[in-house]
Amino acid sequence: DGTTRTLADGGSLPLVGLGVWQVPDGRACVDAVRWALDAGYRHIDTAQAYGNETSVGKALRESGLDRAEVFITTKFHPGGSDPVRAAEQSLRRLGTDYVDLYLVHWPQGGPTRAWPGMERAAELGYTRSIGVSNFDVAELAEVTAIADRPPTVNQVSFSPVTFRRELWEACERAGVVLEAYSPLGTGRLLGDQTVKAIADETGWTPAQVLLRWAVQKRIPVIPKSVHRERIEQNLRIFDIELSDEAMARLDALDRTHGTAKAQERKWW
Numbered sequence: 001d002g003t004t005r006t007l008a009d010g011g012s013l014p015l016v017g018l019g020v021w022q023v024p025d026g027r028a029c030v031d032a033v034r035w036a037l038d039a040g041y042r043h044i045d046t047a048q049a050y051g052n053e054t055s056v057g058k059a060l061r062e063s064g065l066d067r068a069e070v071f072i073t074t075k076f077h078p079g080g081s082d083p084v085r086a087a088e089q090s091l092r093r094l095g096t097d098y099v100d101l102y103l104v105h106w107p108q109g110g111p112t113r114a115w116p117g118m119e120r121a122a123e124l125g126y127t128r129s130i131g132v133s134n135f136d137v138a139e140l141a142e143v144t145a146i147a148d149r150p151p152t153v154n155q156v157s158f159s160p161v162t163f164r165r166e167l168w169e170a171c172e173r174a175g176v177v178l179e180a181y182s183p184l185g186t187g188r189l190l191g192d193q194t195v196k197a198i199a200d201e202t203g204w205t206p207a208q209v210l211l212r213w214a215v216q217k218r219i220p221v222i223p224k225s226v227h228r229e230r231i232e233q234n235l236r237i238f239d240i241e242l243s244d245e246a247m248a249r250l251d252a253l254d255r256t257h258g259t260a261k262a263q264e265r266k267w268w
């Protein structure tokens with residue numbers, strides 16, 4: 001259906017997931033994930049570095065859903081132990097015997113160093129798919145060049161303001177799905193004048209405008225919220241459509257065009 005994106009290895013990634021970056025481990029995280037699953041989310045995005053995999057696992061069990069119904073992503077924290085051992089620890093915390101997607105959290109420390117271990121984690125069945133996060137075009141090419149099993153996903157900060165068109169196009173050409181974290185600009189884009197104007201014109205919320213912009217480009221998004229009403233609202237973007245004109249106005253907010261990765265950072 002129109003709510004998932006097929007990965008190069010055949011995996012099926014739901015276009016909207018709940019992101020739990022900066023959600024503290026414990027009741028707040030368990031509740032957010034529970035509310036998301038109750039609302040119909042079938043995709044949860046966590047990481048070893050977030051320190052809340054235990055809560056994600058608890059919510060998954062409390063929901064009563066079958067493990068196979070939910071797409072779970074976690075991320076290898078480079079610089080710690082190797083990806084295989086780290087995956088074993090993640091799986092223990094999550095209380096599951098596999099994740100759907102396992103990403104190298106960032107390229108620092110050597111973009112290719114973790115990759116053989118990531119492939120081994122996939123061979124062992126600890127994860128269905130493997131990918132990367134925060135990689136630029138050159139870093140992605142380095143991994144692809146040495147990979148037996150190429151990355152299926154590159155998860156990066158992505159919104160109309162951080163619209164890395166070159167990176168997105170390079171990913172599409174390479175068969176890598178670009179996945180958007182911080183699709184609301186960590187909340188800072190909700191007050192943007194253009195976003196607010198389009199929200200007024202359509203009767204949707206600014207969050208829905210921003211999420212629909214990405215999803216209409218078939219880009220998966222993982223908005224973060226710890227509020228039930230917002231979690232529910234952020235999934236209600238499949239029966240709405242932005243006009244070409246509104247999409248173009250949002251595209252024009254791009255501040256990353258032609259800038260190097262280091263320069264991009266100043267916009268946030």
Ligand code: A2P
Nearest residue numbers: 182183184185186187207223224225226227230
């Ligand atoms: P909260 O968690 O308090 O609900 P991003 O996904 O880009 O990182 O943005 C996350 C930020 O946006 C969080 O501060 C979150 O606040 C806020 N947020 C998420 N969804 C909504 C929404 N529908 N309306 C208003 N704020 C939202």
